[in-house]
Amino acid sequence: MTSPKIQKDIINCCAKETTKCIIEELGHDYFGILANESSDVSQKEQLALLLQYVDRKFEKVVERFSGIIHVGDTTALSLKEEFMTLLMDHSLRPSMIRGQGYDGDSNMKGEINGLKTLIMNDTPRAYYVLYFAHQLQLTLVVVAKNNDSCGWLFEILANLLNVVEVSCKRRDMIRESQAQKVAQALDLGELKSGSRLNQELGLKRLGDTRWGSHYKSLLNIIHMFPTIVEVLVHIGKHGSSEDKFKAQIVLGSLETFDFVFMAHLMLAIFGYTNDLYVALQRKEQDIVNVMELISYAKIGLQKVREQGWEALLNKITSFCVKHGIVVLTMGASYVPQGRSIRFVEQITNLQHFRLDIFLGVIDLHLQELDNRFNERNMELLTCMACLSSKDNFSSFVKDKVLKLATFYPKEFSSLDVMSLELQLDIFIDNMQSDNQFRDLNDLLNFL
Known part of the structure; x- marks a missing residue:
C-alpha cells in the first residue's frame, strides 16, 4: 500500500x-457539458469536463x-476532438447534448470556428450559455483595460499590496495599528461595540477572475x-532602500x-x-432572479449616472x-498625477472628472453589461423562466413558451x-x- x-x-x-x-445515473437522458481550460504546475494545458443533467428523481440539476x-x-x-473522444469513451452520444457552458475566450465562444459553434454544427440543440459570473467578470476587466484612469487605479492597488502584504511583519503592523485606532474610537464613543462589530480587516489579493476581491479591497x-498611510510612512x-522608494511612490499616489x-x-x-456577482456564484440560482438582478444593476448604475454626481x-x-488631501477646484486646469501632461488634453478638472471619468466609466460599464447580457442565450433563458411556478406562475407568458419550443x-x-x-x-x-x-x-414541490 506504500508503493506509488x-x-x-x-x-x-x-x-x-x-x-x-455517474454514467449509470445519467443513463441515456439529455445532458449539458461544462468545460474550463487551465495549465497545471508543469505548465501542461488541461481541459476539465463536467456533465450537467437532472437526477433520476427529478429533484435537482447535478x-x-x-x-x-x-x-x-x-x-x-483540437478541443472538440478531445471532447468527442472522452464522450465516446463513456458511451455518451453527442446528439444528446442540450447545453454548453464555457468561458468567454474566442476559441470557446467564437461564432465561426469556436468550440460551441463546431458542436452546434453537429448538434444544433446544444445551445451555448456563457457562465454568467464570468460574463460579469469580463465586463469589469474590459472597463479596467479600456479606461486609463481605471487601469491606473488598479495598478496603484497592486503596488500597494506588493508593499504592505509582502511580509507577515507588515501585515501585523496593519492589524496592530488598526486595532489601536478602533480602541481609541471606542473610548471616544465614535464606534459601538457588540457582536460582529469592528471585526479585523485585511487587504485582498486582486485577480482578474475574482472581481469581488477588488470590491472588498477598496472597501x-x-x-x-489612516492605518495604511501610517504603515507606508513607517516603511x-x-x-x-528599495522598500522605502516603493512605499513613498505608493503613498504619493494614495494621497x-x-x-x-x-x-x-x-x-x-x-x-x-x-450583489449580482455574489448571486451568480450560488449553485442553486433561480433564472428569474438572475434576470431581475441584472436589470437592477443596470438601473442602479443608470441612476448614479443621472443623479449621483453631486x-x-x-x-x-x-x-x-x-x-488632509488637497481638494481640487473643479474650474481649474487638470494636472495628471503620476503621468505626463503630454498624455492628457488641456481640460478643466470638471471636464476630466465628470465627463471623462464619471460619465465615461459608467457608460462603458453599462455598454459592456448590455453587450454581454443581451445575447441569444439570454432569450433562451428568459423563455425558460416563463415556466417558473413561483408566485402562482406569475412569470408565465404564453408567447415566450411558444418561442422556446421553436x-x-x-x-x-x-x-x-x-x-x-x-x-x-x-x-x-x-x-x-x-x-x-x-x-x-x-419543481420539487410537484413531487
Missing part, C-alpha cells in the same frame, strides 16, 4: 468506479466531474486609510484627489454589481478634508407548436385556479 504504483492503481480503480456510477484531458493545443478543433482601503522611513475619486467611483460601481463629489471632498424544431414540429398554443391556455388556467399548485416555488 499500487497507490496509483487504487486511485485509477476508484476513478473508474465513480465514473461508472453537475458531475467526468475527467481531465491533456490538450496539445487549445484550438477549437477596506477606504475604511483603513518609507525605516524600510530597506491624491485622483486616487480618492477613482476609488470611490469604482466602489460605487462595484456596490451595484457585487453626492459622490461631496463624499470625496469630505474624505479628502478629513485625511428553438427545438426536432422535438416540436409546426403542428406540435399549433397544438401547444391551445394546450398552454388550458395549462395556465388549471395551474392558477387549482389550490394545490398555489404555493409552488420550484
Whole structure:
C-alpha cells in the first residue's frame, strides 16, 4: 500500500468506479457539458469536463466531474476532438447534448470556428450559455483595460499590496495599528461595540477572475486609510532602500484627489454589481432572479449616472478634508498625477472628472453589461423562466413558451407548436385556479 504504483492503481480503480456510477445515473437522458481550460504546475494545458443533467428523481440539476484531458493545443478543433473522444469513451452520444457552458475566450465562444459553434454544427440543440459570473467578470476587466484612469487605479492597488502584504511583519503592523485606532474610537464613543462589530480587516489579493476581491479591497482601503498611510510612512522611513522608494511612490499616489475619486467611483460601481456577482456564484440560482438582478444593476448604475454626481463629489471632498488631501477646484486646469501632461488634453478638472471619468466609466460599464447580457442565450433563458411556478406562475407568458419550443424544431414540429398554443391556455388556467399548485416555488414541490 506504500508503493506509488499500487497507490496509483487504487486511485485509477476508484476513478473508474465513480465514473461508472455517474454514467449509470445519467443513463441515456439529455445532458449539458461544462468545460474550463487551465495549465497545471508543469505548465501542461488541461481541459476539465463536467456533465450537467437532472437526477433520476427529478429533484435537482447535478453537475458531475467526468475527467481531465491533456490538450496539445487549445484550438477549437483540437478541443472538440478531445471532447468527442472522452464522450465516446463513456458511451455518451453527442446528439444528446442540450447545453454548453464555457468561458468567454474566442476559441470557446467564437461564432465561426469556436468550440460551441463546431458542436452546434453537429448538434444544433446544444445551445451555448456563457457562465454568467464570468460574463460579469469580463465586463469589469474590459472597463479596467479600456479606461486609463481605471487601469491606473488598479495598478496603484497592486503596488500597494506588493508593499504592505509582502511580509507577515507588515501585515501585523496593519492589524496592530488598526486595532489601536478602533480602541481609541471606542473610548471616544465614535464606534459601538457588540457582536460582529469592528471585526479585523485585511487587504485582498486582486485577480482578474475574482472581481469581488477588488470590491472588498477598496472597501477596506477606504475604511483603513489612516492605518495604511501610517504603515507606508513607517516603511518609507525605516524600510530597506528599495522598500522605502516603493512605499513613498505608493503613498504619493494614495494621497491624491485622483486616487480618492477613482476609488470611490469604482466602489460605487462595484456596490451595484457585487450583489449580482455574489448571486451568480450560488449553485442553486433561480433564472428569474438572475434576470431581475441584472436589470437592477443596470438601473442602479443608470441612476448614479443621472443623479449621483453631486453626492459622490461631496463624499470625496469630505474624505479628502478629513485625511488632509488637497481638494481640487473643479474650474481649474487638470494636472495628471503620476503621468505626463503630454498624455492628457488641456481640460478643466470638471471636464476630466465628470465627463471623462464619471460619465465615461459608467457608460462603458453599462455598454459592456448590455453587450454581454443581451445575447441569444439570454432569450433562451428568459423563455425558460416563463415556466417558473413561483408566485402562482406569475412569470408565465404564453408567447415566450411558444418561442422556446421553436428553438427545438426536432422535438416540436409546426403542428406540435399549433397544438401547444391551445394546450398552454388550458395549462395556465388549471395551474392558477387549482389550490394545490398555489404555493409552488420550484419543481420539487410537484413531487
